[in-house]
Amino acid sequence: MDDYPLLNLFWTMLWFFLWMMWFFLLFKVITDIFRDHSLHGWGKAGWLILVLLIPFIGVFIYVIARGRSMHERDAKQIRENEAAFRSYVQQTAGSGGGGSADELGKLSALKDKGDISQEEFERAKARILA
Structure with a gap:
């Protein structure tokens, strides 16, 4: 460790971090081109050739020219993902007004009160679950 001072370790870490950020930006620009x-x-x-053949200049030109719309596409993608997730959750859990879990709960309450027999409960449960 004597031949590699602390300042050299700092510079190595800094360059590593900058390279990682560069690759992140490069991949972000390439995915935005296709999106x-x-x-x-x-x-x-054209954009892909510019970004791949002259990476530093191409990426910086892309970010300057299309940076604002890049953000808008990201925001649109996030909104679409959230809407799809909400739709999936509502479809899976039921929308609250007639899902099979609610109907089974009401049916169980009727059986517990004695309004329906065990046989009627089983038939209705089979019909709901089918």
Whole structure:
């Protein structure tokens, strides 16, 4: 450890961090190129060639030219994912007004009060679960 001073360790860590951030930005730009529905084939191909052949300049030009719309596409994607998740949860859990779990709870309450017999409960339960 004597031949590698602490300052060199700091610079190594800094360069490693910067390279990781660079690759993150590069992959973010490439995915944004493919996610953009307003760009068509040649536009996507042009940006992709620019970003891959001249990476530093290409990425910086892309961020300057299309940075704002890049953020808007990210926000739109997040909203669509949240809406899909909400829809899935509502579909799975039932919307609260007639789900099978609610009907089974009401049916069990009727059986516990004695309003229906065990046989009627089993038939209704089989019908709800079918």
